[in-house]
Amino acid sequence: MRRSIFDKFQYYANLREDVARLDANPFNVVVEQVLSETEAIVNGRRTILAGTNNYLGLTFDPRCIAAGRKALEEEGTGTTGSRMANGTYAGHLALERELAEFFGLPASIVFSTGYIANLGILSTIPGASDAILLDADSHASIYDGCRLGNAEVIRFRHNDPADLDKRLRRLGDKAESALVVVEGIYSMIGDQAPLQEIVEVKRRHGAYLMVDEAHSLGVLGEHGRGLVEQAGVEEDVDFIVGTFSKSLGAIGGFCVSRWQELEHARYAMRPYIFTASSSPSIIASTRVALSILREQGPELRKRLWDNAHRLYQGLKAFGFRMGPESSPVVAVTLGRSKDNALKVWHDLLDKGVYVNLVMPPASPTTECLLRCSLSAAHSAAQIDAVVDAFGAVSGKILEN
Amino acid sequence: MKQYEEILDALYEVLKPFASEANKQLDEETQLVADLDIDSVRLLELLMEIEDHLDISIPLNRLPDINTVRDLAVSLQELSE
Numbered sequence: 001m002r003r004s005i006f007d008k009f010q011y012y013a014n015l016r017e018d019v020a021r022l023d024a025n026p027f028n029v030v031v032e033q034v035l036s037e038t039e040a041i042v043n044g045r046r047t048i049l050a051g052t053n054n055y056l057g058l059t060f061d062p063r064c065i066a067a068g069r070k071a072l073e074e075e076g077t078g079t080t081g082s083r084m085a086n087g088t089y090a091g092h093l094a095l096e097r098e099l100a101e102f103f104g105l106p107a108s109i110v111f112s113t114g115y116i117a118n119l120g121i122l123s124t125i126p127g128a129s130d131a132i133l134l135d136a137d138s139h140a141s142i143y144d145g146c147r148l149g150n151a152e153v154i155r156f157r158h159n160d161p162a163d164l165d166k167r168l169r170r171l172g173d174k175a176e177s178a179l180v181v182v183e184g185i186y187s188m189i190g191d192q193a194p195l196q197e198i199v200e201v202k203r204r205h206g207a208y209l210m211v212d213e214a215h216s217l218g219v220l221g222e223h224g225r226g227l228v229e230q231a232g233v234e235e236d237v238d239f240i241v242g243t244f245s246k247s248l249g250a251i252g253g254f255c256v257s258r259w260q261e262l263e264h265a266r267y268a269m270r271p272y273i274f275t276a277s278s279s280p281s282i283i284a285s286t287r288v289a290l291s292i293l294r295e296q297g298p299e300l301r302k303r304l305w306d307n308a309h310r311l312y313q314g315l316k317a318f319g320f321r322m323g324p325e326s327s328p329v330v331a332v333t334l335g336r337s338k339d340n341a342l343k344v345w346h347d348l349l350d351k352g353v354y355v356n357l358v359m360p361p362a363s364p365t366t367e368c369l370l371r372c373s374l375s376a377a378h379s380a381a382q383i384d385a386v387v388d389a390f391g392a393v394s395g396k397i398l399e400n
Numbered sequence: 401m402k403q404y405e406e407i408l409d410a411l412y413e414v415l416k417p418f419a420s421e422a423n424k425q426l427d428e429e430t431q432l433v434a435d436l437d438i439d440s441v442r443l444l445e446l447l448m449e450i451e452d453h454l455d456i457s458i459p460l461n462r463l464p465d466i467n468t469v470r471d472l473a474v475s476l477q478e479l480s481e
Contacts, residue, residue: 131459136444157448167457252464297423366441 015359018338022346026357036060037377044352050311050372050386051356055328056218056300056375058249058292064285072282078279083110083269087277095287099254102290103225103240104187107262109255110283112275114214114243115141117253120269121210121241123149125262126179131171132166133207134181137188142181142212147269151179156362158186161197170204175205179238182209184227188364189322190329190373192216195231203236212238217293218247219304219328224297244282248289252278285375303376304328307383311374314387318394331358332390334368334397341368344396351389370397402454402480408473410453414446415469428470456480 007065019025024043033041037057038049042098058064067101071091090173092110100108111117122145130151134142138160146153154171158165168175180202195211202209213226221229224247228237233234238259255262266272281330293300305328312326321333334341338359345357348370356371374384390397418436418443419426427452432438438446450472451457456479 143460153456155444155448170455170457216432308453312475 001281006282008372009209011089012362013275015338019342023092024343024346024349026342026345031209031355037380038375038379040354043274043349045350045352047352047354048382048385049354050374050378050382051354052375053215053246053373054249054372054375054377055215055247055304056249056289056293056297057304058061058289058376061249061289061292063292064288067288068285071280077281079277081276082273083089083277084273089277089280089283091280091283091287092277095283095290096254098287098290099256100179103256104234105240105256105258107257109262109266109269109272109280111253111255111256111272112278114241114245114253115126115144116275117241117243117273118142118145118212119148119271120145121239121255122146122151122179122181123271124265124269125239126151129174129177131174131178133167133178134222135159135183135186136185138181138183139187139212139214140362142183159191159194161194161201165201165204166199168201168207175207178205178207180207180209182211184213185327185329186364187215187329188326188358188362188369189331190215191324192220192227192327195227199231199233199236208238209236211237213240213242215329217242217299218297220394222298223396224293224301226315242321244286247293248286250282250286250289252282252286253313271359300376304374307374307376307378310373310380310383311386314383315390317393320390320394320397328374330372330374332370332372332397333365334370336367337352337366340396340399341370344393347372347393347396348389351392353386353389355386365391402477403475404473407454407476407480408422408469411469411473414450414453418446422469426469428468428473430469431467432469432472433467452474454480 031040031042031198037054037060040047040049079087096108096110111120118141128150132146132151132153133156135158136155154167156167171178184200185192211228216226218224220227228234239257241255244250308328309326311330323331358369358371360366411428418438422437424435446456464477466475
């Protein structure tokens with residue numbers, strides 16, 4: 001039989017067949033009508049959105065919308081070009097300055113997405129003679145950034161500073177130019193990096209440290225600067241990467257650094273050069289969202305964390321297997337059966353609750369997860385409705 | 401530097417339970433994924449056990465070239481040099 005170029009996708013073909021039996025596909029959910037930051041019509045039903053990473057609930061903030069609309073009218077729908085060519089507008093530079101000022105760091109680069117930010121930094125800063133040591137549970141954008149570059153890439157056990165220490169030791173002299181990569185809050189189960197211990201290890205070996213604050217910007221720290229701020233290690237972190245697509249309610253990415261030399265690398269980053277820059281309206285709404293984070297952050301964070309604790313405690317009471325700590329990302333472990341995972345996810349959707357279904361290899365283990373993410377915009381009644389929906393399917397969750 | 405045979409023995413030791421579960425004989429030609437049915441998550445965990453056993457780190461960049469027990473043993477020997 002002739003070999004097909006599509007043979008390698010058989011696993012996904014089988015998965016499509018499995019989900020075709022349901023009237024909703026967890027990997028292709030269509031939001032038919034957006035009703036608010038936290039509700040939409042999905043599958044013809046009014047649904048609470050409990051898996052959107054909209055942590056501060058700013059997607060409908062009238063100030064962000066007004067700024068986006070103004071930029072759309074005055075600067076057009078897109079830049080149609082790379083940051084390196086015609087795609088750097090005054091707004092892009094202003095956002096870079098504002099991010100640098102917010103973090104109190106001298107260097108800042110804005111990218112078109114958070115994914116591209118990781119691709120740009122990790123494929124360019126560490127070169128062929130350097131090593132990257134990444135936490136095993138790192139996001140796919142971190143792995144992909146490593147693959148795009150030439151550095152030696154070594155995984156260390158998730159949240160295990162002793163394992164990192166051992167691997168840096170094995171590198172010998174090369175440890176001095178190694179880049180350690182961790183995340184503030186890990187996206188799948190919502191746990192935090194033990195940053196103080198990791199900083200201690202990286203200091204001992206003279207290595208560099210990058211922290212991806214995609215899920216922790218605006219969520220952690222007295223000023224919302226993320227885990228680096230909360231752990232009090234701002235002096236020791238070399239690169240902070242983040243996204244505009246979560247707490248800031250838009251799309252885009254950034255890297256800030258205590259190293260002014262980051263600026264030299266800007267024009268060597270292929271993912272920065274060979275893609276169009278963010279639309280002016282996105283930059284405008286992001287700038288306003290950042291200013292809201294600075295002015296109203298404490299109040300928004302309090303609402304977010306109250307919601308996070310309420311959901312975590314509510315689900316914990318059912319005896320589910322969950323992440324180690326209360327977090328704006330709350331994950332329930334289901335077990336290995338993909339069929340059961342699909343059923344439970346679908347039952348929740350039927351009850352008007354949307355959460356993320358995560359299956360291996362996207363989940364950190366061989367088990368499936370139901371992943372919820374909270375928003376400051378959720379009401380207590382919405383959180384209780386999510387808890388009730390989980391309660392109604394608890395039998396199927398616990399049987400795994 | 402570790403001897404190839406020493407590394408091979410260590411690998412057989414770690415892989416024995418998988419071979420017995422898959423009902424396969426272990427030799428240098430045994431394919432880690434196709435013959436032993438080790439999924440990608442488990443394979444990475446297994447590599448970490450092997451790394452600790454031999455006190456080396458296997459860069460991820462090398463993994464695409466590792467299919468058989470021999471590929472892995474050769475890679476580990478090179479890394480232990």
